[in-house]
Amino acid sequence: MDLEEDRNIQSSHIYKNERKFLAGLPHSDDLDSEKKNKARRNIINKRLPSLPQRIQALVDDIALLDAGGFLDSEYGSEEWEELLNIEPRLHLERDSEFVEPHTWMPNTKFDHEVRLGYTIGQMLRSLTFLSDTNVSYDELGWGFTIGMFGEPRSNFKKEKRNMASYLDYIQNKFEDKNEYASEINDVIEMKSVEEELSQSSINERHILGNHNGMRERSQKARRAVQKYKQADSDSVGHKTNDHDLEYLRFLEEILTHPEEIVGAVELINQIRDSIKLMNNSQSGQLFAKEVFQVVWNTDSRYIRRNKIKSECNASKKQVTEIMNNLGSDSSSDKWINEPxxxxxxxxxxxxxxxxxxxxxxxxxxxxxEENGGEFVNRAIGQVITDQPDQHEIHNRIFDAIFEI
Known part of the structure; x- marks a missing residue:
């Protein structure tokens, strides 16, 4: 550090036209091609080369103020508060949703120390793009940790205690954020399902097929539904924590029809579960699917047991057992909690x-029914987007949502 140097860092700042050029449209609308070319030359030839000097000057100034005893609340408490409110310029660096409350993490607000730490971390991340070799972010982070928590050798126990506490805190935050990120991913999957339903673009295999991808999507959507219903239920009783309230607000913000899509996703899940159960249930040699098809094919509003016995060539006991499973009198563990x-x-x-x-x-x-799965999917989409009823299935779907 040259204490005799009289620095003039101001000349290396990015000037007005250069700032407009870097920010892009619409800020650069009033710059003609000559001004844009000049701004580009100055950035490459003057501003970029001076960055290390500017940062070194800031490092030197802070170190000198610290050495002189001026970095103390007696002199600079207001300055510290201003630092805590520093603007990270998210709209220039990353998509602003990166730190929206619902994509951030539970129980952490993006302000005060978090905002300052993020801003410094983001600045370092941006600077690493200057390197033409792979930057070790691990080493960079370790250096930051030592700088924050390192102590002289004589105070090693304090360093160990503080660093251990910090690493535990980071681990807990990491686990929280991973869990919350998974929840948000479920909601995004649910939004995708909503869009497909709204556009009537789900095909028959979404209900009738055994496609692994759809099963996974269905599970994600189901988790989002359960989380939504729990948060919504708790909010009525004013028991919801900040995390769940934020999740509830996020769901209502990202989903066009939150209540309807919740019911629609549960209905799709239930249809698939019911079909799967029927395909794997029987009484003796009589399959539940065979019985249910007889019920479906009947011309009257209801069907008697003798009719089913006759159509299926089955015993009274077999028919009764299967119909009880399909109804509300099941004695089978796998049917007992089914609607x-x-x-x-x-x-x-x-x-x-x-x-x-x-x-x-x-x-x-x-x-x-022929193309029944596709038709039901399309009808569900029409119901949740308030399109006019065109078929009995629309009314049945609407009522079925409240049965499950």
Whole structure:
């Protein structure tokens, strides 16, 4: 450090036209080609080469102020508060959503020390792009950690204690952010499903197929639905924490029809679950799918047990067991928590007469009608976007959402 040097760093600052040029449209609208070319030359030949000098000058000034005892709350408390409110210029560096509350992390607001630390970290990250070799971000981060928490050798125990506490804090924050990032990813997947539903672009395999990708998307959407419903339920009772309130606000912001899409996704999941259960359920040699198809094909509003026995060539016990599983009287562990696809008719619950529930109608349509799965998907999209009813299936879908 040359203490005799009388520096004039001002001449290396980026000037007005150069700032406009760098910011791009619409800020550079009033610059003609000559001014733009001049700005570009000055940036390359003067501003970039002076960056290290400017940063070194700032480092020197801070070190000298510290050595002189002036970096103390007695002299600079107001300056520290100003530093905590420093602007990171997100719109120039990264998409501003990078630090939106819902994409940031739970229980962390983007202000005060977090804002200052982020700004310094972002500045260093931007500077690393100057290198034509691979920069070790690990070493850069380690150096920052030592600079923040390092102590003289005589104070090693304090350094160890403070650094251990910091690393634990970082680990916890990292785990929180990963968990929250997963939640946000689920919502983005849910938004994708909403857009496909709204555009009626989901094809039949979304309901009827065993496509692994759709199963994964369905699971992500289901997690988002459950999180939304829990946050929404808690908010009514004023029990929601800041994390969940932010998640709820995010869902309502990103989804055009939050309540409707929640029901639509759950309905799609339930249709697929019901079909899968039917394809894997039987009583003796009688398959649940075979029984359900007879129920679907009946011309009357309800169907009697004897009709099913006759059509399926099955026993009374077999038919009753399967119909109970499809209804609300299941004794099977895998059916007991499922919403009913059929319901008993009349006051005598022991009687053998059933009709389809709204969900049962939708499931049956998807399974047994020509292009039924595709039609149901399209109809769900029409229901959640308030398009006019065109078919009985629309009313059934609307009612089925409230059955599950």
């Amino acid at each position: 009913p696809l059929v319901k008993r008719e009349g006051n005598n619950r022991v009687g053998g007469k059933w009709s389809l529930t709204d969900l049962g109608y939708v499931v049956g349509y998807a399974m047994f």
